[in-house]
Amino acid sequence: MKLLLNLFIILAPAAVFAAGGAHGEGVPKVVIYQLINVTILVAGLIYFTKDSVVSFFSGRKAAYLEAAQKSAFAREQAEKEFVEIKHKLETLENTRAESLKKAETHSAELKAQIMAEAAEVSKRIRQDAELTVKLEVQRAQTELREQLLKDSLEAARTVMTKDLGSNDQQKLQKEFINHLGV
Numbered sequence: 001m002k003l004l005l006n007l008f009i010i011l012a013p014a015a016v017f018a019a020g021g022a023h024g025e026g027v028p029k030v031v032i033y034q035l036i037n038v039t040i041l042v043a044g045l046i047y048f049t050k051d052s053v054v055s056f057f058s059g060r061k062a063a064y065l066e067a068a069q070k071s072a073f074a075r076e077q078a079e080k081e082f083v084e085i086k087h088k089l090e091t092l093e094n095t096r097a098e099s100l101k102k103a104e105t106h107s108a109e110l111k112a113q114i115m116a117e118a119a120e121v122s123k124r125i126r127q128d129a130e131l132t133v134k135l136e137v138q139r140a141q142t143e144l145r146e147q148l149l150k151d152s153l154e155a156a157r158t159v160m161t162k163d164l165g166s167n168d169q170q171k172l173q174k175e176f177i178n179h180l181g182v
Helices: 002-020 029-163 166-181
Strands: none
Touching: 002 029
16 A cells, blocks of 8 residues: 555656646646556556565564574573673682682692602612611621731731741640640
């Protein structure tokens, strides 16, 4: 209906101009035929394409409404995510100092633990070194004693074989026997 009214408003000035152009004879028949043809054309277009146009635009409307719903849902989700992210950022900002303090405390504890372990390892190494030194000193002393005893025995043999005569040997044997008897 709106279409016919709009069409009439558009074509009315043409009909008025045409009527005035024939010097008072009224509206020429050609204009009337053209008006009738245009009206029939418009009515035919409306009649034959009305259902398809209406279904096309209702389909478009449904698609736009569906897209609008999806968009609204996506926007709500995005706003929720934004609020969550903002909350997380605020939480991180609020706990930043605490987290830094915990990290510093943890690092100080690790440092103290590492220092204690290092001191323990160095103490154990020192004790092992002292023990090794003592063992080496004892071994060296034992070797020196053994060498000294060997050298002393060798020197005594040499002295006894060279310096002692048969009289001295007999005297030593008698003393040995006397000591045994006592």
